[in-house]
Amino acid sequence: MTTHHAPGPLDAPSRPAQPAHTGPGEPDPVRSLAGPGAPGALYAGPGPSGDTAAGSASGTGDSPAQGSGGPGTAAAPGGGGDPVKALMHRHRELCARAVDPLEIAAALEAHGMTDRTAAHFRHRDVFSLAEEMYARVPRRSSDRSAPPAFAHAVPEPVAGAVAGPSRLLTLVLLPALPGALCAGLLAGLAQAPPGRARTLAVVAGVLAVLSAVQLCLRHGPLRSPRPAGVAVRLATLWLLGYAVLGDGLLDAAVRGGPDRLWPADTATALGLALAMWPAVLCARLFTGGARRRLARSRGLGEFAAATRPLLLASLTCYLAALAGLLALAGAVLGAPPALAGAGALGALLLLARLLLVHGHRATPTVALATAAGVELAVLCSVLASRLPGCGFLAVPAETLIEVCGAEAVPTLACAVAAFALLGRAVPALSRASAHTDPGTR
Numbered sequence: 019m020t021t022h023h024a025p026g027p028l029d030a031p032s033r034p035a036q037p038a039h040t041g042p043g044e045p046d047p048v049r050s051l052a053g054p055g056a057p058g059a060l061y062a063g064p065g066p067s068g069d070t071a072a073g074s075a076s077g078t079g080d081s082p083a084q085g086s087g088g089p090g091t092a093a094a095p096g097g098g099g100d101p102v103k104a105l106m107h108r109h110r111e112l113c114a115r116a117v118d119p120l121e122i123a124a125a126l127e128a129h130g131m132t133d134r135t136a137a138h139f140r141h142r143d144v145f146s147l148a149e150e151m152y153a154r155v156p157r158r159s160s161d162r163s164a165p166p167a168f169a170h171a172v173p174e175p176v177a178g179a180v181a182g183p184s185r186l187l188t189l190v191l192l193p194a195l196p197g198a199l200c201a202g203l204l205a206g207l208a209q210a211p212p213g214r215a216r217t218l219a220v221v222a223g224v225l226a227v228l229s230a231v232q233l234c235l236r237h238g239p240l241r242s243p244r245p246a247g248v249a250v251r252l253a254t255l256w257l258l259g260y261a262v263l264g265d266g267l268l269d270a271a272v273r274g275g276p277d278r279l280w281p282a283d284t285a286t287a288l289g290l291a292l293a294m295w296p297a298v299l300c301a302r303l304f305t306g307g308a309r310r311r312l313a314r315s316r317g318l319g320e321f322a323a324a325t326r327p328l329l330l331a332s333l334t335c336y337l338a339a340l341a342g343l344l345a346l347a348g349a350v351l352g353a354p355p356a357l358a359g360a361g362a363l364g365a366l367l368l369l370a371r372l373l374l375v376h377g378h379r380a381t382p383t384v385a386l387a388t389a390a391g392v393e394l395a396v397l398c399s400v401l402a403s404r405l406p407g408c409g410f411l412a413v414p415a416e417t418l419i420e421v422c423g424a425e426a427v428p429t430l431a432c433a434v435a436a437f438a439l440l441g442r443a444v445p446a447l448s449r450a451s452a453h454t455d456p457g458t459r
Contacts, residue, residue, distance in 0.1 A: 102151065109151075119148040119151070122152055123148035126147070127144060127450050131144050187237070189238060189298060193238070193295040196294045197288070197291045197292035197294060199226050199291070200287060200288050201288060207219065235371070238302070239301035239305055240298055240371055240375060242371075246374055246379075250374070253383075253390040260393050262284075264393060264424075264427075266281050267280055267397065268400065268415075271400045271401055272412070272419055272424075283356060285344065288347040289348075289360060293339065293340045293344075296336050296340065296343075297336055300335050304328055304329055304332040307328045321450055325447065326444055333368065336365075337364065358429045359432065362433040362436055363428065365440075366386070372443060378446055385438060388431075388435055389431045389432050389434075390431075392430075
């Protein structure tokens, strides 16, 4: 008895794709994805795609087209000319635990699958291939009744996207806490007399602000699936400390000091603390928008083209909010903030955190460590120039400070690192695999 069903997206005949030619020594993408020795791994030609509907209806990996592949099909023994079955065998654990085709598509992309490689498996793109793999896995009747199309997929909750009081806590109250604590600390110091009590108040206030920032990084859109490494934490602390104290120390060192306490940049400190709120909101905007675009996209290229402007828009909104908060802090405290240096630092920290949140650790670690290392090297070169015969070490730093001021050092260090990180973040965060469950990356 023959079962008739309405034609779906998997039943449409795909355009015959020519196999990608690889040069000597280049890996075969089909063999690398299907696995050496897997059934059907040697498939290298076009063929009919009518086996998809039968596989979807029966819920098994068998295909009615087995043994009757089209011209150019090299059917391996036991594979029946079914390359999708070989790919499912390679990723059987992924197919078994996937809750929708979206998860399979993101994992395939993370393993190097492209739309061109998907043509070897008789599909026009990775999304279509993932739909077939999801449909051919045996499931309960309730699971098979769900439509596999990506157009009907519902975006999964993103980090920090929970309803009720938790959303109010992670998106409003916690992000506002660092700025409120910093403002209270500065207001208290303005009234406190010099002495040991003032020093203890400064230490306690700084620790309270840092603890509030840590709470924001552990909850909500800026929460990373894995804790940041020691290098990231140390580099971040150095960059923040230098933004507040570094320019005064470097300027005093160039002039032969410091022989007394140098002034701290309180306006920059307050502006950066207040900027935690827009950082959380912009991260939420990007992550939530990317998930919605991923659910509506029909191809990897379409998703990447829609996500790149979203990332740049989120970064632009954050920088505009940071500039406004810095200007506001300077007007309230009566001290001009370091707009260029703080802006470059803010961009660097936000991009690094977004990469950490979406599973990338190496690149932000290198960028943060490099920027911190440059600032430390400049400061050490000025201090080391006081040794006999080492006066030449301070010449580059003194020349730069004489022309552009002490603010130029952190501005250049953070800006170059931020631009390099942006070049990495745009392609990395526009991949589908960056916006799925961490277990599929």
